[in-house]
Amino acid sequence: MSKELTFILEPDRGKLTIEVGGVSTDDLADLRANFDSPHNVNCGKPSDVDISKPANQIDALSDDHRFIWLYTIYHRSVVDGPGVRSVVQVSGCSIRCSGCYVPETHNRLNGKRVPISSIVSELLREKSNSDGVTILGGEPFDQAQEVGELVARLKIHGINVTVYTGYTIDALIQRNVLISITF
Incomplete structure (x- = not known):
């Protein structure tokens, strides 16, 4: 069995969940050791580990003049997370993994700068057709x-969000982009 880490952002709880599969007990202990806060690792029920800024501090960021470099948005995907999903595919990638299945997204200029409010409006139109x-x-x-x-x-708007990344947990912590982690 291959090792797998899946990062799932849970906006309703303000948590980032890390699902770990195919990882030995020793590897899981090593993963746990990478965090400074005391916590429990439990396979049956997630444990909370808060890192960096709490989700409630993000609420002030509501400026309608914010943009994302967007490659595409598509709907009714059953392979990009749990259930039926709407997918926001951003453009620009500094990692550029070997064997990437969407190398056309590496160059930010292959996408376009789209207002966040426009993306939210598009996703809200499909909310009833999506998990x-x-x-x-x-x-x-x-x-x-x-x-x-x-x-x-x-x-x-009560929408469940999953975010896939190529960064390791350590890299996200160093970049200071994590709100919190649950695993």
Whole structure:
């Protein structure tokens, strides 16, 4: 079994959940050791680990003049997260993984600068046909502030959000882009 980490942003709880699959007990202990706050690792029920800024401090970011570099938005996906999803695919990726299945998203200029309010409006039109929104790339955390603003606005409307990233937990912590982690 291969190792797998899935990052799921839960706006209704203001948490980032990390699902770990195919990881040995020792690897899980190593993952746990990377966090300074005391916490429990529990396979049956998630445990909370708060890191950085609480979600309630993001609410002030509501300026309608914020933009995201967007590659595309598509709806009714059943492969990009739990359930049926609307997908926001950002453009621009500094990681540029070998074997990336969407290398056309690496160059930010292959997308366009779109107001966050326009993205939210599009997603709200499809809300009744969707179990949530998945944000992927490109690399969403290369636009961390803007993606955080998008997530905060979706949270107001009770939308479940999953964010896929190519960054490790350590890299996200170093970039100071995590609100909180739950695993």
